[in-house]
Amino acid sequence: METAIHPDTFGFLSDINTHNNREWFQANREAYERAWLNMKNFTQAVITGLAETDRYITGDIPVSKCVFRIYRDTRFSKNKDPYKNWLGAGISTAGRKLNGPEYYLHIQPGNSFAAGGYWRPEKDHLAAIRQEIDYNGARLVEILDGPAFRGHCRLDRDEMLKRPPVGYNEDNPYIDLLKLKSFTASEPLTDAVLSGPKGLEAVLAAFRRMYPFKLFLHEALGDAD
Numbered sequence: 001m002e003t004a005i006h007p008d009t010f011g012f013l014s015d016i017n018t019h020n021n022r023e024w025f026q027a028n029r030e031a032y033e034r035a036w037l038n039m040k041n042f043t044q045a046v047i048t049g050l051a052e053t054d055r056y057i058t059g060d061i062p063v064s065k066c067v068f069r070i071y072r073d074t075r076f077s078k079n080k081d082p083y084k085n086w087l088g089a090g091i092s093t094a095g096r097k098l099n100g101p102e103y104y105l106h107i108q109p110g111n112s113f114a115a116g117g118y119w120r121p122e123k124d125h126l127a128a129i130r131q132e133i134d135y136n137g138a139r140l141v142e143i144l145d146g147p148a149f150r151g152h153c154r155l156d157r158d159e160m161l162k163r164p165p166v167g168y169n170e171d172n173p174y175i176d177l178l179k180l181k182s183f184t185a186s187e188p189l190t191d192a193v194l195s196g197p198k199g200l201e202a203v204l205a206a207f208r209r210m211y212p213f214k215l216f217l218h219e220a221l222g223d224a225d
Contacts (some may be wrong), residue, residue: 001048002041003198009035009087010109010191013190017085017109025083032070035087039107040067042200043089046105049204054211056101058091065095086111100125103207112194114203116210117156118217120149125221130165130222137174140173143212152209154186159222183217185210 016025022052025032035184044063051059056133068088074080086108090096097120104115110135133140144155159181164170187206 001045002044002137002200003037003189004196005042005107005112005176005194006038007191009038009107013087013107014083016083020081020083020085022082023106028186036070039089040064040086041069041179043091043105046203046207047091048087048102049072049200050091050103050207053096053204053208054204054214057091058216060095061095062089062095063089065097066091069095094214100221100223101214103210103214106204107194109191112189113186113189114189114206114210115156115184115186116207116214117182119182119184121183126181129183129217129220129223130168131217133174133177134168134172136216138143139178140216141174141212143216146212149185149213153187154204156182156184158179158182185213 011020012031015028015031038064043066043084047057047061047063047066048059048073050057066089068084068090070081070084070087071133072079072084074082086106088107089105090098090102091105092098092100092102101118101148102116106113106115117126120130150193157176161179161181164172164175165178168175172178187209189202189206
C-alpha cells in the first residue's frame, strides 16, 4: 500500500512546470509514469481508508475513474501548455464525475490540499442545499465552528452571490452561507507531510474532519440513510 507521495513525484511536477512541452515530456516519460503510478497507488490507499469511515465510499471504487489525466484540453484556453503541473483525484461513488458531494485530493509542489463538499451544484441540488441551510443552519454553523473543522479546514468562499438568492432576505441569520455558489472546504497539505511516513494518515485525517460537513450536504439532498 502506497502511504506517501514520493519526493520524485513532486520533482517531476516541478520540472514539468518549467518544461511544459511535448519534447521534454516524451524525453522524461519514465519519470512521468513513475509519478502517475505513485499517484494512483496513493489514491487507492486513500479510497481504502475512506471506505472505513464514510458510508458513501466503498473500497471497490475504480481508481482509474478517480484520477485526473495530466493532459490539458487547450481548445478553448489561452494557456496552450499541453500538460497540467499538478495531479488530482476526485473520490466518490462515481469517481471524479459525481454530481454530488465528494472528496478531492490535489498534489502540486507548494500547493497541495485535501478538499470535500459539492462544487457548483446543479440548480435543483443548490436549491435543496439552501433550503436545508435555511431550516437547519444552526447545525451547519456548529459543524463549521467545531474545533476539529475550524482548527484545520477552511470553508471556501471564493464564489458568492452579491445579493441574496431568490426567496431569501438579507436579514436571514445564515445569509452568508446561503449566498455560496459552491459548498466546499479545504485543508492545505505540505510537501514534507505528504512525502513523509504519515502522508496517508494526514490526508485521511483531513477528510475525516470534513466528513460531518459532507454528511450535511448528503442529508440536504435526501440521500442519507
